[in-house]
Amino acid sequence: xxxxxxxxxxxxxxxxxxxxxxxxxxxxxxxxxxxxxxxxxxxxxxxxxxxxxxxxxxxxxxxxxxxxxxxxxxxxxxxxxxxxxxxxxxxxxxxxxxxxxxxxxxxxxxxxxxxxxxxxxxxxxxxxxxxxxxxxxxxxxxxxxxxxxxxxxxxxxxxxxxxxxxxxxxxxxxxxxxxxxxxxxxxxxxxxxxxxxxxxxxxxxxxxxxxxxxxxxxxxxxxxxxxxxxxxxxxxxxxxxxxxxxxxxxxxxxxxxxxxxxxxxxxxxxxxxxxxxxxxxxxxxxxxxxxxxxxxxxxxxxxxxxxxxxxxxxxxxxxxxxxxxxxxxxxxxxxxxxxxxxxxxxxxxxxxxxxxxxxxxxxxxxxxxxxxxxxxxxxxxxxxxxxxxxxxxxxxxxxxxxxxxxxxxxxxxxxxxxxxxxxxxxxxxxxxxxxxxxxxxxxxxxxxxxxxxxxxxxxxx
Numbered sequence: 349x350x351x352x353x354x355x356x357x358x359x360x361x362x363x364x365x366x367x368x369x370x371x372x373x374x375x376x377x378x379x380x381x382x383x384x385x386x387x388x389x390x391x392x393x394x395x396x397x398x399x400x401x402x403x404x405x406x407x408x409x410x411x412x413x414x415x416x417x418x419x420x421x422x423x424x425x426x427x428x429x430x431x432x433x434x435x436x437x438x439x440x441x442x443x444x445x446x447x448x449x450x451x452x453x454x455x456x457x458x459x460x461x462x463x464x465x466x467x468x469x470x471x472x473x474x475x476x477x478x479x480x481x482x483x484x485x486x487x488x489x490x491x492x493x494x495x496x497x498x499x500x501x502x503x504x505x506x507x508x509x510x511x512x513x514x515x516x517x518x519x520x521x522x523x524x525x526x527x528x529x530x531x532x533x534x535x536x537x538x539x540x541x542x543x544x545x546x547x548x549x550x551x552x553x554x555x556x557x558x559x560x561x562x563x564x565x566x567x568x569x570x571x572x573x574x575x576x577x578x579x580x581x582x583x584x585x586x587x588x589x590x591x592x593x594x595x596x597x598x599x600x601x602x603x604x605x606x607x608x609x610x611x612x613x614x615x616x617x618x619x620x621x622x623x624x625x626x627x628x629x630x631x632x633x634x635x636x637x638x639x640x641x642x643x644x645x646x647x648x649x650x651x652x653x654x655x656x657x658x659x660x661x662x663x664x665x666x667x668x669x670x671x672x673x674x675x676x677x678x679x680x681x682x683x684x685x686x687x688x689x690x691x692x693x694x695x696x697x698x699x700x701x702x703x704x705x706x707x708x709x710x711x712x713x714x715x716x717x718x719x720x721x722x723x724x725x726x727x728x729x730x731x732x733x734x735x736x737x738x739x740x741x742x743x744x745x746x747x748x749x750x751x752x753x754x755x756x757x758x759x760x761x762x763x764x765x766x767x768x769x770x771x772x773x774x775x776x777x778x779x780x781x782x783x784x785x786x787x788x789x790x791x792x793x794x795x796x797x798x799x800x801x802x803x804x805x806x807x808x809x
């Protein structure tokens with residue numbers, strides 16, 4: 349992640365010393381802030397984020413013991429345990445320097461200093477600071493990735509014409525960095541598609557960070573998304589790496605994007621427009637290079653019209669929109685989904701599943717699946733647990749009769765309507781393809797072309 353130049357806080361009670369050190373550091377390319385008292389140092393550390401503190405050990409001309417500096421050092425490290433602190437003393441007291449090192453200082457410098465040694469110490473400590481931050485970031489990222497790996501998503505299955513269209517779009521847009529908006533009903537597999545996009549992109553080696561935007565209250569939103577520094581608020585006992593920072597050079601998946609409140613929308617918009625953000629309690633601006641994939645089951649255009657969603661944010665999110673069809677419009681995918689889920693569930697529950705009984709698969713195909721792929725998996729999980737002989741029967745699914753109604757034609761596209769009518773005709777003719785073709789007014793060859801197109805296998809008579 350690209351950051352602004354390193355920030356160095358310089359603390360001394362002598363203005364000429366502050367000016368000289370600030371000039372040297374600025375010439376080296378560092379951003380410098382100065383403080384002339386312990387109180388000013390503590391206030392600055394609380395309000396902003398620094399990479400290094402270069403501090404004198406005596407802030408009073410009457411004091412030469414350095415005890416005030418040791419006390420300040422402890423207070424600073426309580427606020428930011430990762431801050432690199434280099435102490436300075438004019439008295440060359442080795443015992444004082446050793447005490448400071450034992451309390452957490454990284455190095456010490458004697459006054460009057462040599463510029464080469466000063467710059468060498470600063471370079472070394474800033475490199476160590478960056479390494480510690482990278483380590484903390486990787487630890488946080490690995491924790492999130494370990495949590496994500498406990499949930500195995502359904503593989504991307506696209507045998508139906510509707511899903512094959514989706515797959516073609518995914519393969520076209522995945523190599524780009526365009527922000528994508530995935531729409532569709534609950535349970536259609538928007539998270540699966542988001543992960544497939546990441547895996548097919550040049551960012552595949554980077555992190556895939558998924559965030560349920562509907563589950564973030566305003567009070568936690570900024571900390572979760574952008575992170576915070578230690579001491580930024582009462583419970584901030586350590587630094588937190590935010591989700592955007594974790595997704596740097598990877599992909600961040602913002603699920604349920606329509607649930608963002610107005611203040612949250614404004615904060616997300618700024619990152620999308622500039623790639624910049626600040627952690628809570630820090631004045632340092634960070635830049636992130638993350639691809640944004642978002643998802644919703646809501647009609648965002650209607651939300652915009654109602655004044656609940658920002659139009660400018662909508663345009664930033666949906667460079668390309670990918671709509672996922674409900675399961676009732678991709679019935680051809682059900683057998684492959686069933687096989688995938690049964691393999692997974694049989695291993696999970698250590699059950700020997702021999703397959704589905706005659707009629708069980710047809711039951712699944714006739715059901716309207718208001719909960720889509722998610723509901724299908726739950727029905728199969730129930731069946732795997734309840735079957736006693738390894739063969740799953742229709743009654744094992746526990747599907748309610750109302751769900752067996754035909755899907756509304758108003759909700760279907762033209763190809764789905766055609767497939768629906770073909771199945772209805774075959775049902776009426778008990779699988780007799782010739783009779784079904786006659787009912788539909790099709791020639792035998794035209795009917796069989798449509799059967800092949802929709803992946804329908806009737807009982808030939």
